[in-house]
Amino acid sequence: MRVVITGASGMIGQGVLRECLLDPDVTDVLTLGRTPTGQTHAKLREVVHGDFLDYAAVEDRLTGYDACLFCLGVSSVGMNEADYQRITYEYTLAAARTLLRLNPDLTFVYVSGQGTDSTASGRTMWARVKGRTENDLLALTDRAYMFRPGYIQPMHGIQSRTRAYRIMYRVVVPLFPVLRRLFPSSVTTTETLGRAMINVVRHGAPTHVLHSRDINAVGAAT
Secondary structure, three states: OEEEEEOOOOHHHHHHHHHHHHOOOOOEEEEEEOOOOOOOOOOEEEEEOOOOOOOHHHHHHOOOOOEEEEOOOOOOOOOOHHHHHHHHHHHHHHHHHHHHHHOOOOEEEEEOOOOOOOOOOOOOHHHHHHHHHHHHHHHHOOOEEEEEOOEEEOOOOOOOOOHHHHHHHHHHHHHHHHHHHHOOOOEEEHHHHHHHHHHHHHHOOOOOEEEHHHHHHHHHOO
């Protein structure tokens, strides 16, 4: 299995990258982003690219892949809709269209979020934009899967790049087992999320939109 990972320097992307590098079925990993990950591994290659709307300059390095695990994303806090849509919708669809053209059988796994608005017409801006993104990805290919996690606990030393989130995650660590028992439909980990993505590429999933409970079930499968 050969995979492309976007957003590999973010918290979710770090977790997905870790699981891909550990999984014996994943033979090659290509990270695609503006900056290197800082990691070295026999499986790992990196493409540093600054224009997420145009991949023409690096297309020759994006062929022969089985999946894209799309972890690139930003918080909508403080952003206007046009800027958020450019990053959340336009960047995602540009990558999907390019990679599917170069790899017609590619599985595309997109990290969305709990509360995404499938009607793409609700009052909450981020949910509306994510809903439109999901809908257009699902229209592109029947090998698209939308992951809608709620709370994600970072594992194995992985950290958010946002200081406030790092503090929050440290506070939650001792409470996480309780949260997982009380809210199984809203809680997962970076490890389980990464395992679930790999298993979706490997086996598919019973639904194309996976919530935390689905992610946990697929991530636990062998």
